[in-house]
Amino acid sequence: xxxxxxxxxxxxxxxxxxxxxxxxxxxxxxxxxxxxxxxxxxxxxxxxxxxxxxxxxxxxxxxxxxxxxxxxxxxxxxxxxxxxxxxxxxxxxxxxxxxxxxxxxxxxxxxxxxxxxxxxxxxxxxxxxxxxxxxxxxxxxxxxxxxxxxxxxxxxxxxxxxxxxxxxxxxxxxxxxxxxxxxxxxxxxxxxxxxxxxxxxxxxxxxxxxxxxxxxxxxxxxxxxxxxxxxxxxxxxxxxxxxxxxxxxxxxxxxxxxxxxxxxxxxxxxxxxxxxxxxxxxxxxxxxxxxxxxxxxxxxxxxxxxxxxxxxxxxxxxxxxxxxxxxxxxxxxxxxxxxxxxxxxxxxxxxxxxxxxxxxxxxxxxxxxxxxxxxxxxxxxxxxxxxxxxxxxxxxxxxxxxxxxxxxxxxxxxxxxxxxxxxxxxxxxxxxxxxxxxxxxxxxxxxxxxxxx
Ligand SMILES: [Fe+2]
Ligand SMILES: [Fe+2]
Numbered sequence: 441x442x443x444x445x446x447x448x449x450x451x452x453x454x455x456x457x458x459x460x461x462x463x464x465x466x467x468x469x470x471x472x473x474x475x476x477x478x479x480x481x482x483x484x485x486x487x488x489x490x491x492x493x494x495x496x497x498x499x500x501x502x503x504x505x506x507x508x509x510x511x512x513x514x515x516x517x518x519x520x521x522x523x524x525x526x527x528x529x530x531x532x533x534x535x536x537x538x539x540x541x542x543x544x545x546x547x548x549x550x551x552x553x554x555x556x557x558x559x560x561x562x563x564x565x566x567x568x569x570x571x572x573x574x575x576x577x578x579x580x581x582x583x584x585x586x587x588x589x590x591x592x593x594x595x596x597x598x599x600x601x602x603x604x605x606x607x608x609x610x611x612x613x614x615x616x617x618x619x620x621x622x623x624x625x626x627x628x629x630x631x632x633x634x635x636x637x638x639x640x641x642x643x644x645x646x647x648x649x650x651x652x653x654x655x656x657x658x659x660x661x662x663x664x665x666x667x668x669x670x671x672x673x674x675x676x677x678x679x680x681x682x683x684x685x686x687x688x689x690x691x692x693x694x695x696x697x698x699x700x701x702x703x704x705x706x707x708x709x710x711x712x713x714x715x716x717x718x719x720x721x722x723x724x725x726x727x728x729x730x731x732x733x734x735x736x737x738x739x740x741x742x743x744x745x746x747x748x749x750x751x752x753x754x755x756x757x758x759x760x761x762x763x764x765x766x767x768x769x770x771x772x773x774x775x776x777x778x779x780x781x782x783x784x785x786x787x788x789x790x791x792x793x794x795x796x797x798x799x800x801x802x803x804x805x806x807x808x809x810x811x812x813x814x815x816x817x818x819x820x821x822x823x824x825x826x827x828x829x830x831x832x833x834x835x836x837x838x839x840x841x842x843x844x845x846x847x848x849x850x851x852x853x854x855x856x857x858x859x860x861x862x863x864x865x866x867x868x869x870x871x872x873x874x875x876x877x878x879x880x881x882x883x884x885x886x887x888x889x890x891x892x893x
Pocket of ligand 1: 762763849
């Protein structure tokens with residue numbers, strides 16, 4: 441079980457100390473928000489988390505110019521959404537006593553941890569027993585764009601006497617993707633790093649990956665690298681949240697997709713890559729969504745060339761992030777309640793699928809200068825307004841851009857999963873699926889652009 445914690449605190453330094461504490465001692469995942477407005481907006485969406493930590497900070501309110509308490513409006517907001525999640529307030533605050541609100545008067549980590557146990561009704565033993573592992577796994581695919589090992593790397597041997605970790609790469613060892621593929625062909629999925637070197641390793645991984653991705657190379661190699669970086673970037677975001685290094689990697693990858701489409705231009709050439717199944721289904725579909733959107737955008741009523749390029753930008757970001765939490769191709773292909781019923785998922789996987797749109801919209805919340813509308817598109821990309829589950833029937837009461845995305849994604853999925861590639865059959869399927877005029881108009885545009893090709 442991994443605990444998910446949100447901390448709302450204006451000071452990044454304090455957040456960082458708290459984050460490291462919860463990561464190191466409890467293996468928890470932390471999201472951070474630094475402004476009151478963002479905090480309020482975030483809580484409005486009723487996130488599903490295990491704990492909120494809110495710091496009471498007396499500071500100047502930018503809007504009124506008066507001194508204001510940071511915690512009070514946030515607590516009032518939690519009240520208004522009938523919050524049941526435990527809350528820890530850091531710092532002195534006057535409060536009406538409530539069952540799920542705890543105050544940590546002293547800014548000391550030990551004190552905070554004591555209250556943390558109380559708030560979540562946990563004991564120290566719960567974590568001792570969990571014993572944070574000495575080695576942490578990373579999928580071998582995360583190493584694809586690296587060529588040098590920044591620390592010792594281990595493989596795990598499962599024995600009846602317990603797991604054994606054997607050093608496979610020494611610090612400074614160089615390797616190629618071919619070497620890594622060899623390990624994978626032997627059935628090995630993960631490499632291991634010691635817990636102490638985890639952070640150092642991740643930083644180096646991101647650095648090497650980005651450098652490699654930016655290096656010049658022929659088009660094909662570059663396309664392959666971009667497909668690898670797509671998987672690596674989404675893995676890192678799930679692991680770390682939106683950090684500056686992750687953002688840099690996302691931007692480079694998304695930019696490469698856009699440049700590739702602009703440069704290639706010809707649909708038949710673009711499609712060649714889409715059907716090359718050495719790349720993941722997830723990458724190919726996101727890339728195809730970008731291609732289809734790029735072809736459709738000039739036909740949309742949404743304004744001129746400038747606006748078109750900003751829309752293309754938004755859709756590229758949405759196509760990168762929207763399914764970030766889905767782990768398997770089977771999960772990625774579920775687009776309706778009916779698909780969900782047919783799929784053979786464990787309760788955990790079902791839960792992931794039902795919440796993936798809302799959770800992806802949550803994680804992108806910290807993305808710097810996020811273009812307007814991107815989070816709504818991500819949240820609503822299966823047609824439900826709050827990003828939870830799948831609607832019984834599609835409705836027009838969601839963002840028009842989300843409707844555009846839903847139709848385009850369905851088209852892309854049908855292209856990638858069709859037994860025989862027959863555009864007219866696929867368009868017929870789209871017409872059966874989308875009957876509302878607000879959805880149908882995009883089907884008509886797809887028909888106009890793709891049927892003759
Ligand atoms: Fe999707
Ligand atoms: Fe999805």
